[in-house]
Amino acid sequence: MTNQPLSSNRSRVDLEYRRKTNAEEMRYQIVSFTLMIFLTLLAFAAVAIKGFTSWFTIPFIVLLAAVQVVFQLYYFMHMSHKGHEAPSMFLFTGLFMGLIIVLAFMTIIWW
Amino acid sequence: MSTIAQKKGFGAVLWDYLTTVDHKKIAHLYLIAGGLFFIMGGIEAVLIRIQLAVPNNDFVSAGAFNEIITMHGTTMIFLAAMPLLFAFMNAVMPLQIGARDVAFPFVNALGFWLFFFGGLFLNLSWFLGGAPDAGWTSYASLSLHSKGHGIDFYVLGLQIAGLGTLIGGINFLVTIINMRAPGMTYMRMPLFTWTTFVASAMILFAFPPLTVGLTLMMFDRLFGANFFDVTMGGNTIIWEHLFWVFGHPEVYILILPAFGIFSEIFSTFSRKRLFGYSSMVFATVLIGFLGFMVWAHHMFTTGLGPVANAIFAVATMAIGVPTGIKIFNWLFTMWGGSVKFTTPMYYAFAFIPSFVMGGVTGVMVATAAADYQYHDTYFVVAHFHYVIVGGVVLALLAGTHYWWPKMFGTMLNETLGKITFWLFFIGFHLTFFIQHFLGLWGMPRRVFTFLPGQGLDAGNLISSVGAAFMSAGVMILLINIVVTQVKNVKVGNDPWGDGRTLEWAIASPPPYYNFKQLPLVRGLDAYWLEKMEGKKGMTPAEPIGDIHMPNSSFIPFMITLGLFIAAFGAMYHVNDKPWAIPLLIFGLAVTFGSMLVRSFKDDHGYHIHKEELTQDEKGAKA
Known part of the structure; x- marks a missing residue:
């Protein structure tokens, strides 16, 4: 990238294109950041408000956490971009293996 | 710099290897260190077979026997088989994909030294109050019960070595x-690269x-927790x-690269494209x-x-199905090929029936109801030696003969190679085939002796005789290596004459930058493709230009040395030694200090200039 002459016509088009996509990206980041704050508030609220049993709050908070992880990976760590096929494949394989092991432990050790 | 070897003193060579980040030299280190541990594990195996050769033997005591079997298993899996496979992965995989080095040369060196110091730590237990004695699986109730520091050596040594592998x-x-x-x-990568990829994942x-x-x-x-203590x-x-969640994939980590080595050998010496590549x-x-x-x-x-x-x-x-696919593909690769029986091909040929026997007993022990009879008998011992020796070790020996010219520039003697093969192959079946029956006749695993007159005498003696044959085979291999290196007859790019993959397109051993120009790959078996079109070498994919190279570094050695020292501190802390905790802190300080130096010191490597590359070429021609 550093070797490309900046003054050429082509790179000016590139620059405008990049500015546009960056702005779009920024918008997504702000939206997901706001959502994440909102989800965090929801999680706190679920604990603070009297009347919910732990049978509701614990799965609810875990669910919110999972959503936050997805936001984090896809919008802040750029996994939604192209060229991340290998990392996402490894991530999901690892997740799958981990969940299988947890499931097995839950059913055959701590039953 | 010239590629023509200059005579260097011993100290210079040693320093070169201590600081190297070159994948080819790291491969040499893995091969030498892994080979030494293989011989140590082999000596332990021979001691086991001497002890069990006759009933009521007292060659070693029961306690020493437990230590020997534990160290035999641990050494062979973690310190011999894995590093020897890593040696071939390091030596060959970057060449097969047309790369100048691995992605992180510094980390590569660090990985080697972690394995080496972990293995050294584990083996120092012999001299420091007794080796681990709870079996290579080190089941918790047994290992928590074990007195002395044996299990601590196992835990800390494997932790360090495992970090290196990871x-x-x-x-x-x-x-x-x-x-x-x-x-x-991806679908043009040689099978050895593919298996390296899957094994690494x-x-x-x-x-x-x-x-x-x-x-x-x-x-x-060491620190008073009670995770495994039922009371x-x-x-x-x-x-x-936890052990088997690791341990079972581990045996596939070993066997997959072995499959890769055999796939290369089958297709090379059948002078035919691998049958069913995509399957x-x-x-x-x-x-x-x-x-x-x-x-x-x-x-x-x-x-x-x-x-x-x-x-x-x-x-x-279910695992039998893809394994069966592979077996048939290898058979179909040979079918209709113009098969050349070199030493590596001998091993590959012998591997198929040997490994299938291990696979069949694998399905037998996988039958849960039947396993209640097989469990903890010699039948299981026979099964896993059939897959690991008949699969992995045969592959390691085959790979040693096959890639020796690429790694060292000399050909191992074919006659001695075939003698090694026959001794090892006969010894292997002699040792382990009878163990199936010993198991079925009721001989339990891990016993240090047995009584006469129970029908186990002859079987055990046969098994021990087989071990002698295998030892003789390995000794002939060592003689072969020494003789070959002393004669030092250098060979060209493609000494087998039938090389198919990219590693055979460059000099043996390759220059330190591997490829002067990165090659253009036009299909599976890239080098074979070019040869069949009458070309002498690969078509370059880039003009000759400067090559960026990493600098050598002593830091990987220091990082690991720190952990090695810290492990002693952690271990002797149990005995309330006053110096233990300071030693632990000192060791960790060495490790983290070295990492800090690495982080703060800018090391941009160096460039080999275009002029030097072209000069090398002229010098080589003149």
């Missing part, structure tokens, strides 16, 4: 994903459970699960995946219940 695996993954030459698509997922298990064990034994509310079965890739990935779903078949008799036993039994048998 970062080595990650390094290979990144290399294969990012550093393939132009045109080298398995290392990535399998070693963390081992790390967790070893950490829990370390806290139980304190712990659960001893968790260790077994081979599919089978490799499927074995890698299923390898994680079967760990509890090692624990059928712990009382998992019929449902869990049935699920794990069926999953285990």
Whole structure:
């Protein structure tokens, strides 16, 4: 990238294109950041408000956490971009293996 | 700089190897260190067979026997088989994908030194009050009960060595994903590269459970925790699960690269494209995946219940399918090929029936109901030696002969190679075939002796005679290596004459920058393709230009040395030695200090200039 002459016509088009996509990206980041704050508030609220049993709050908070992880990976760590096929494949394989092991432990050790 | 070797003093060579980040030299280090540990594990095996040769023998005591079997298993799996495979992965995989080095040369060196110091630490236990004695699986109730420092050596040594393996695996993954030459698509990668890739991915997922298990064990034994102590509310079965969640994928981590080595050999010496390449890739990935779903078949008799036993039994048998695909593909590769019987091909040919026998007994022990009879008998010992020796060790010996010219520039003697093969192959079947029957006749695993007149005498004697044959084979191999290196007759690029993959397109041994110009890959078996079109070498994919190279570094050695020292501190802390905690802190300070130096010192490497590259060429021609 550093070797490309900046003054050429082509790179000016590139620059405008990049500015546009960056702005779009920024918008997504702000939206997901706001959502994440909102989800965090929801999680706190679920604990603070009297009347919910732990049978509701614990799965609810875990669910919110999972959503936050997805936001984090896809919008802040750029996994939604192209060229991340290998990392996402490894991530999901690892997740799958981990969940299988947890499931097995839950059913055959701590039953 | 010239590629023509200059005479260097011993000190200079030693320093070169201590600081090297070159994947080819690291491969030499893995081969030498792994070879030494292989010989040590072999000596332990011979001691076991001497002790069991006759009934009521007292060649070694019961306690020493436990130490010997534990160290034999641990050494062979962690310190011999894995590093020897890593030697070939390091030596060959970057060449096969047309790369100049692995993705992280510094980390590569670090991985080697971690393995080496971990192995050294483990083996120092022989001199410092006794080796680990709870079997290579080190089941928690037994190992927590074990007196002395043996198990501590096991836990800390494997933790250090395992760290090396893990970062080595990650390094290979990144290399294969990012550093393939132009045109080298995934489906054009040689099978050895594919199996390295899948095995490295398995290392990535399998070693963390081992790390967790070893950490829990370390806290139980050294820092007063009770994760596995039933009397304190712990659960001893968790260790077994964690160990086998690692341990089962581990055996596939070993066998997949072995399959890769044989795939290369079959297609090279059948002078034919590998039959069913894409199904081979599919089978490799499927074995890698299923390898994680079967760990509890090692624990059928712990009382998992019929449902869990049935699920794990069926999953285990499913692995037979992709393995069968591979066996048939190898047979079809040879069918109709113009087969040349070189030493590597002898091993490959012998591998098929040997490994299939191991696979068949594998399905037998996977049958949960039947396993209650086989469990902890010599039948199991025979099974896993048939897959590991008949698969992995034959592959290592085959790979040694096959890639020796690429790694060292000399050909091992073919006659001596074939003598090694016959001695080893006959010895192997003599040792382990009878052990199936010893198991079925009721001989339990891990016993240090047996009584006369129970029908076990002759079988054990035959088994011990076989071990002598295998030892003789390995000795001939060592003689072969020494003779070859002393004669030092250099060979060209493609000494077998039938090389198909990229490593045979460059000099033996390759220059330190591997490829002057990265090659353009136009298909599977890239070099063969060019040869068949009458070209002498690969078409370059880039003009000759400066090559960026990493600098050598002593820091990997220092990082590891720190952990090695710290491990002693952690271990002797139990005995309330006043110097233990300071030593632990000092060791960790050395490690983190070295990492700090690495982080703050800018090391941009250096460039080999275009002029030097072209001069080399002229010098070589003149």
